[in-house]
Amino acid sequence: xxLKATELKSVNLAAxxxxxxxxxxxxxxxxxNDSFVKVAKVQGDFVWHAHEDEDEMFLVLKGRLRIELxxxxxxxxxxxxxxxxxGIRHNPVADEECWIAxxxxxxxxxxxGETNERTKSIQDQLRGA
Amino acid sequence: xxLKATELKSVNLAAxxxxxxxxxxxxxxxxxNDSFVKVAKVQGDFVWHAHEDEDEMFLVLKGRLRIELxxxxxxxxxxxxxxxxxGIRHNPVADEECWIAxxxxxxxxxxxGETNERTKSIQDQLRGA
Numbered sequence: 001x002x003l004k005a006t007e008l009k010s011v012n013l014a015a016x017x018x019x020x021x022x023x024x025x026x027x028x029x030x031x032x033n034d035s036f037v038k039v040a041k042v043q044g045d046f047v048w049h050a051h052e053d054e055d056e057m058f059l060v061l062k063g064r065l066r067i068e069l070x071x072x073x074x075x076x077x078x079x080x081x082x083x084x085x086x087g088i089r090h091n092p093v094a095d096e097e098c099w100i101a102x103x104x105x106x107x108x109x110x111x112x113g114e115t116n117e118r119t120k121s122i123q124d125q126l127r128g129a
Numbered sequence: 130x131x132l133k134a135t136e137l138k139s140v141n142l143a144a145x146x147x148x149x150x151x152x153x154x155x156x157x158x159x160x161x162n163d164s165f166v167k168v169a170k171v172q173g174d175f176v177w178h179a180h181e182d183e184d185e186m187f188l189v190l191k192g193r194l195r196i197e198l199x200x201x202x203x204x205x206x207x208x209x210x211x212x213x214x215x216g217i218r219h220n221p222v223a224d225e226e227c228w229i230a231x232x233x234x235x236x237x238x239x240x241x242g243e244t245n246e247r248t249k250s251i252q253d254q255l256r257g258a
Contacts, residue, residue: 008202014208015208030212031184034163035161035164037232055162057161074137074139080142081159082139
């Protein structure tokens with residue numbers, strides 16, 4: 001995904017998240033240097049995982065998200081951002097439907113060191129980009 | 130600025146922007162890998178500039194922002210994001226007060242290749258962080 005200089009197009013993060021049909025299936029909506037901006041629609045538990053070499057920022061667009069960590073949990077409402085430092089095991093949980101944006105390196109797999117039925121390939125996350 | 134694993138603290142981007150007293154004076158509120166997340170309160174014209182080696186993402190938190198580019202302008206409302214590709218000259222303009230978040234490499238100076246009275250040092254942008 002390469003932004004062209006002539007591509008004078010903004011992206012509304014919430015609208016992109018709202019349009020998603022599948023839960024826990026991030027979609028890349030922008031690239032900034034070596035990072036992707038992704039949106040996702042989430043509900044329920046995800047999976048405990050860690051990204052060994054990369055921090056990951058969560059930004060809640062709508063609803064509430066709880067990020068469980070081994071030493072506690074962080075509760076996020078719309079407009080709240082939280083950075084999970086690299087190497088820290090975490091599990092995002094949303095009791096009700098929640099829309100989020102993620103900022104993470106292009107190289108990051110969203111399930112970290114875990115690969116399971118929830119793992120989406122980067123190709124899949126780039127759909128429509 | 131180093132996020133500690135024990136620092137289970139989220140940041141509300143709009144609240145951080147609202148708290149700023151000076152216009153066009155970005156404040157670092159988070160670090161994600163080699164990028165800073167900054168917030169700023171803006172109104173009026175900024176300055177035409179380019180970042181030779183770095184893309185820069187703008188996310189509007191409140192109000193409206195127009196990003197003027199040599200080939201046109203992009204109008205952003207709350208929730209809209211736009212990536213100014215590296216090397217592209219741009220000038221952010223807000224007719225009324227606007228709160229924004231910026232996502233850019235740690236190395237980026239906010240006035241790009243220009244240094245003028247509006248240039249804030251990274252030390253200044255890290256105040257309180």
